[in-house]
Amino acid sequence: MTARSTRRTTAAHSRLAAVGAIAVAGALLLTGCGDQTKDKSKDSGASSAGAPLGSKLPADIRNKGEIKVGSDIAYAPVEFKDSSGNVTGLDPDLAAALGKQLGVKLTFENGTFDGLLTGLRSGRYDIAMSAMTDNKNRQQGVDPDTGKKVGEGVDFVDYLTAGVSIYTRKGETQGITGWADLCGKKIAVERGTVSEDLAKQEAKKCPGGKKLSIEPFDDDQQSQTRLRSGGVDAASSDFPVAAYAVKTSGGGKDFQTVGQQVEAAPYGIAVSKEATQLRDALQAAMNAIIKNGEYAKILQKWGAQDGAVKQSVINGGK
Incomplete structure (x- = not known):
């Protein structure tokens, strides 16, 4: 959840309303989890058999059968560990639905939020999915404090709006x-x-x-x-x-x-600028679950329906 650049301040209800009443969907674990260790207690996805969008993935990921997801798993209800230590929440459920469309597992690996984009750039993760706000600074790799470019930036597959x-x-x-x-x-x-x-x-x-x-x-x-x-x-x-x-x-x-x-601004799945095929496959999968109704069911489960988007876009943040 890497520094988010400042956007024009606006009251929540003046733009697309952010997430509404939050459902209680498991005990909130009050222990910190940002230790940069792998957490594979939640593998989200399915095998390639019968996956309608599997062919859209890059061959190396399709053959591997896995997308590594960097996430700060201490941000309930978006991603957190339940009382049994299992990774749960809005993002893992959406990731599981995306995995069914793409025929791969989306494996969540825990890390501190401000290190997720660094991990993405280094190849530790294939994507970052962690209630991350899509904005121009992140897209362009700009430090919001200094205004200086510090990296190549990332692309975002947008999927929710929140303030x-x-x-x-x-x-x-x-x-x-x-x-x-x-x-x-x-x-x-x-x-x-x-x-x-x-x-x-x-x-x-x-x-x-x-x-x-x-x-x-x-x-x-x-x-x-x-x-x-x-x-x-x-x-x-x-x-x-x-x-x-x-x-x-x-x-x-x-x-x-x-x-x-x-x-109020979009949450996005962060993907390397070079990984355009992976980015486009994730966008296609997100739009598929929006269309088939699975997206709406997941948002309803976590009380996030007021932040729903009608279509996933690339780099919609300002």
């Missing part, structure tokens, strides 16, 4: 209703996310004597733990994750969201 939310301890909002209220406060974020980018932007606006302190963590579970303990005043995550934490943590007694979600 960013702030949440606090329940009943302890401390007057926070949005980003402009954070000056003089402390906020926890996951490193390399849009939430971190927005916090850095807001910090630059704060007047002297009212500094916004930003505490970045390797995964969202660590941010939640920091907020729960009272170490920070607020935390920020993508709306689906914030809403799930509010609904599940402490039986719904730990947190509450404040204000509206902002920065």
